[in-house]
Amino acid sequence: MHEVGIAEMLSEIAIEEAKRHNFSKVSSLKVQIGEMAAVVPEALIFAFSIVSKGTILEGAQLSIEIVPIVARCDRCEELFEVENFSFKCPECGKVSDHCISGKELLLISIEGEKGEHPHV
Numbered sequence: 178m179h180e181v182g183i184a185e186m187l188s189e190i191a192i193e194e195a196k197r198h199n200f201s202k203v204s205s206l207k208v209q210i211g212e213m214a215a216v217v218p219e220a221l222i223f224a225f226s227i228v229s230k231g232t233i234l235e236g237a238q239l240s241i242e243i244v245p246i247v248a249r250c251d252r253c254e255e256l257f258e259v260e261n262f263s264f265k266c267p268e269c270g271k272v273s274d275h276c277i278s279g280k281e282l283l284l285i286s287i288e289g290e291k292g293e294h295p296h297v
């Protein structure tokens with residue numbers, strides 16, 4: 178289950194970001210993951226709940242947006258969405274793997290409580 182590795186990477190990014198915001202607790206986070214990672218969202222949410230135990234991310238709600246793979250053809254420069262990992266250009270039939278998107282692993286937003294203002 179490679180979702181554990183991805184959950185660990187996401188946790189590292191999120192913890193760094195939470196520190197920059199002075200969060201003492203993170204309530205929710207939103208991530209974008211390229212389809213290239215072939216992540217099963219439910220498995221990633223489960224892995225994340227385990228990986229985040231004992232950190233400021235514990236109990237945070239994770240929402241995942243899968244970014245489709247878009248490739249550009251080497252020959253005719255057509256942009257096309259890759260389905261089922263078929264990198265064949267629909268225009269000219271050449272197989273190209275120049276991904277324009279689909280390899281993302283991004284933290285889009287993070288929400289939490291600031292540690293320094295417990296009364297707010």
Ligand SMILES: [Zn+2]
Binds near residue numbers: 255269271
């Ligand atoms: Zn083409």
